[in-house]
Amino acid sequence: MLCVSVWVALAPAIAAQYALAIIGLIALSRRDMSGAAYVVWNIVILLVFFAGSIAFLVYNRVRPRPKADDTSNGEQTDGEENR
Numbered sequence: 001m002l003c004v005s006v007w008v009a010l011a012p013a014i015a016a017q018y019a020l021a022i023i024g025l026i027a028l029s030r031r032d033m034s035g036a037a038y039v040v041w042n043i044v045i046l047l048v049f050f051a052g053s054i055a056f057l058v059y060n061r062v063r064p065r066p067k068a069d070d071t072s073n074g075e076q077t078d079g080e081e082n083r
Contacts, residue, residue: 017049024053027060 024045028038044052
């Protein structure tokens with residue numbers, strides 16, 4: 001039987017990992033990436049405690065998502081032709 005003091009020390013670490021993984025997975029879901037890269041990051045975030053989530057959040061900050069251009073909604077601007 002584990003001593004209560006072990007759980008008192010372990011519970012905050014488990015809760016922090018859970019919260020950090022949720023934040024990482026939310027950030028991952030907002031990125032547009034290939035299926036293979038998505039699966040690899042998902043596994044890293046969930047299985048590599050703390051370091052996986054932190055690595056993805058740093059990657060997400062260093063390599064921001066590409067910004068959509070103004071014509072991405074399908075409308076044509078003056079001078080553009082259908083191709």
